[in-house]
Amino acid sequence: MYWTKTLIPTMKETPEGAEIPSHVLMLRAGMISQVMAGAYTYLPLGHRVLKKAERIVREEMDAAGAIELAMPAMSPRGLWERTGRVEAFGDVLVQLNLHRPGRKVPVVLGPTHEEIVTELVSRNISSYRQMPITLYQITSKFRNEERPRFGVLRTSEFLMKDAYSFNPSVESLGESYERMYAAYCKIFDRCGLDYLVVEAESGPIGGDASHEFMIPAENGEDAVLHCRACGYAANQEKAEIGSRDWTTPDVELKPLEKVATPGASTIEQVSGFLKCKPAELIKTLIYLADGKPIAVLIRGDHDANEGKIRRACLSAAGTAASINKLELAPPEVIEKVTGAPVGFAGPVGMKEKTPIFADLEIQKMVNAAAGANAADAHLTGVNSPRDFRPDSSHDLRNALDGDPCPRCSSNLSLRQAIEVGHVFKLGTKYSEALAARFLDADEKLHPIIMGCYGIGVNRIVAGLIEISHDGDGIIWPVSLAPYEVLIVPVKVPDEESMAAAERLHDRLAAAGIDVLLDDRDCRAGVKFKDADLIGVPLRVVIGQRGLKEGKLEIKWRWEKESGKIALDGAADQLAKMVREERATGERFRGRQQHNKSLLNAV
RNA sequence: CGGGGCGUGGCGCAGCCUGGCUAGCGCGUCUGGUUUGGGACCAGAAGGUCGAAGGUUCGAAUCCUUUCGCCCCGACCA
Incomplete structure (x- = not known):
């Protein structure tokens, strides 16, 4: 294919609205x-x-x-x-x-x-x-x-x-x-x-x-x-989330104390009010499991995981029946169960007897804060099992970066x-x-x-x-590249250059290689920039200098340095290189060290 | 659906707050010339309902109201 015969509207500037690399580069590369x-x-x-x-x-x-x-x-x-x-x-x-x-x-x-x-x-x-x-x-x-x-x-x-x-x-x-x-x-x-x-x-x-x-x-x-x-x-x-041994810190248990927290119903507001970290709060979520209310205790800085809660309900029920519907309870139910408006539920002194499912982290908490089951009030100095006793403890939260691995002694990374x-x-x-x-x-x-x-x-x-680009543009593996070889005649009006380019193009095409010939009559710099932008893996430059020596310049997109090959037999040699890379992808992969490290990055 | 941002020639933007000559700039496009190995230079040209509608005003890209579209964060995602 010849560049001027197809439609490749490349852009020097990034269109407004595109932010991530794949979006920006797909737009810019036309x-x-x-x-x-x-x-x-x-x-x-x-x-x-x-x-x-x-x-x-x-x-x-x-x-x-x-x-x-x-x-x-x-x-x-x-x-x-x-x-x-x-x-x-x-x-x-x-x-x-x-x-x-x-x-x-x-x-x-x-x-x-x-x-x-x-x-x-x-x-x-x-x-x-x-x-x-x-x-x-x-x-x-x-x-x-x-x-x-x-x-x-x-x-x-x-x-x-x-x-x-x-x-x-x-x-x-x-x-x-x-x-x-x-x-x-x-x-x-x-x-x-x-x-x-x-x-x-x-x-x-x-x-x-x-x-x-x-x-x-x-x-x-x-x-x-x-x-x-x-x-x-x-x-x-x-x-x-893996479990690890832990020891109760040697801290004096404070007495239970009711503290006024007017209007503070979110974790953020409560922690601000009580001047403590979200991790020191017990979040009490009232769910309806197939219509029956349950209380779920999660540390304030953690997120509840509904899949895990479902499974916990099942193991507690001891039945094989699945929980069809698990949803956060509506405000009426919460008020009925806790005796307080939304935002003030806690495990201590709930109005109605409700099964309490605690996340595993809850038992490690000392002198925690929780809702008082009364409007505009929270309790401090909350300790289990002194003040409340969950019906059961499970892994109920979303795993976070640094949590213990469930299969080995190492840690998970997010x-x-x-x-x-x-x-x-x-x-x-x-x-x-x-x-x-x-x-x-x-x-x-x-x-x-x-x-x-x-x-x-x-x-x-x-x-x-997203994982294969640099500051100049896309870096395609041969397997996905829109064209495998890009031929760049430096000086299009030069008959000898163009004749060589066209001959090479025809031979590669005949050999079944996807080849693009940049026949635009513009400065070399423009063509090189576009070549990098659209990311064709193998670039072949045909210039008057090289032609005098009977050489072509070739460069893989992911390599810094270019090489030279003889003009004679260039088509065969290039076709062979492309076929090898098609078969193995080794050159591309070999240049992907940064991605390997990305896979293993902390 | 909540929060924020942006709509001005093909692309990127300025102008708007504080209304006032013919709406600018860069890139791109076209013509001619000089150039030619990493986004050239000179001269000229084409290209605009300032997202849309309504209002205020002698006068609106600019102020007000409504509306449409696009982007980002959040919620959501068989």
């Missing part, structure tokens, strides 16, 4: 153009990168035995009502009415395709002999994000690979899951991404049933906890990350709702057991840029 908040046009360069990522995903899915199909973005709303997901998705679901003669057809634009694929399978698979099978597609998804942001990282329309496995047994599901997991590792490796696989909330199947693939990056929206010593990694929702993939054992939620059943070898009818597996293709692209 890869994308915004149409509205959360929707972008992919310009030729961006489109090529997206297609390369898509191809890698497709190749690895095919290699893993998944079968490609294509489902429509549009589907009837009734289908989503049957699984309860019109309500579950809420405003995120994009809905519209098609006007047909004499009626309106309510339609949703798919945010994902469990319903559609499950219905398809329910009509076409009825025997254990037809399974296992994994179906996938790579299509646009629609989610009305309440707040699209960060350029291409969070948009309302995005390209997603979604795969669904259909299995006759939990063991079979495990095998499908492992295959997808392994395929994901290959995909992200090939894309040159350094990633972490983290444990995530597992849902109905339980156990080791959900993993997220995360790229550690400063601008990531997700928080993950990672132990560098043993490799344990989990998202913040899921991360467990990292920001971009989620690029998710594998999940779904179970029978959709197959039951949509009657996707099969007959087993004993002629018994069962719901099909499903798994689902997603990859955000746009996020691969943006994520790579």
Whole structure:
């Protein structure tokens, strides 16, 4: 391709509004153009990168035995009502009415395709002999994000690979899951991404049933906890906190004292009032677990983790029944249970007898402060078990940077990350709702057991840029680069230079190399700046100086120094270099030392 | 949905507080010339409903009201 024949609108200045590197660089490199908040046009360069990522995903899915199909973005709303997901998705679901003669057809634009694929399978698979099978597609998804942001990282329309496995047994599901997991590792490796696989909330199947693939990056929206010593990694929702021995500090227990704290109902206000740290306060949260009030005690500077609270309720109840609904109690309930308005609840002297679940940190607290269960008052000198006795103690809070690792004696570090993939054992939620059943070898009818597996293709692209750029622009690995080789004739009007450039271009193209020739008649500096900006891995400069010696100058984007190769046979040599790098990605990876250290950074 | 910020040629901005000649500047674009290995120089040119609507005023980019859009922080995120 010739530069002047395509559309690469590079920009010297950063457009207003773009802040993170991937957004800034995609705009400046002429890869994308915004149409509205959360929707972008992919310009030729961006489109090529997206297609390369898509191809890698497709190749690895095919290699893993998944079968490609294509489902429509549009589907009837009734289908989503049957699984309860019109309500579950809420405003995120994009809905519209098609006007047909004499009626309106309510339609949703798919945010994902469990319903559609499950219905398809329910009509076409009825025997254990037809399974296992994994179906996938790579299509646009629609989610009305309440707040699209960060350029291409969070948009309302995005390209997603979604795969669904259909299995006759939990063991079979495990095998499908492992295959997808392994395929994901290959995909992200090939894309040159350094990633972490983290444990995530597992849902109905339980156990080791959900993993997220995360790229550690400063601008990531997700928080993950990672132990560098043993490799344990989990998202913040899921991360467990290890227990450590501790000793009660040898401090005199102060008497319980009621202190007036008029109007102070938040942790911040109370700690300001009592001149103590949030960590010295006990936060008392009243939840409704399937309608029954419970009190949850968390240290003032910690955040409650609802997943952990759910599990604590279960173990306390001693039943296998799941908690369907866990929600913060409304003010009326709080007043009824504690006898005080919202903001003054405490574990000592609640009006109604309520089960108290304490976080493990609570027992270590000495002379703490807590709500007095009376308006405008708090208690100080609160000590357990002298003043109150929790019904049970559990890990109930979100893990934080520096918390003990649950698997070894080291500590967890908190990292920001971009989620690029998710594998999940779904179970029978959709197959039951949509009657996707099969007959087993004993002629018994069962719901099909499903798994689902997603990859955000746009996020691969943006994520790579986030971790692979410098002050001059993007640094692509060969696998994702819009073009693998950029030919830069220094002086376009010079016939000899252009002839050599064109010849090289044609030969590389014929050899199957993605090659771009910058045939713009402008100063060399402009072309070099743009070359660095768009980040093509291998740059070939053709200048009059070099031509006299029969040499070309070549430079990998990530290297400082350029090298020289002979003009004779240059096409063959360059093609060989590109093919080697395609196969191994070693040169790129070798230059990614800063990212390795990023993965392991504290 | 709360909090904050911004809308002025394609891009980045100044002007607004304190209303007043023909709305400026840099980059880009086009023409001609001189240049030509890391974002050249000279001369000329095109390109604007100052986001939109309403109001105040002799007069509004500027003041007031409403509204639309975009960005950031928070809440939310199968």
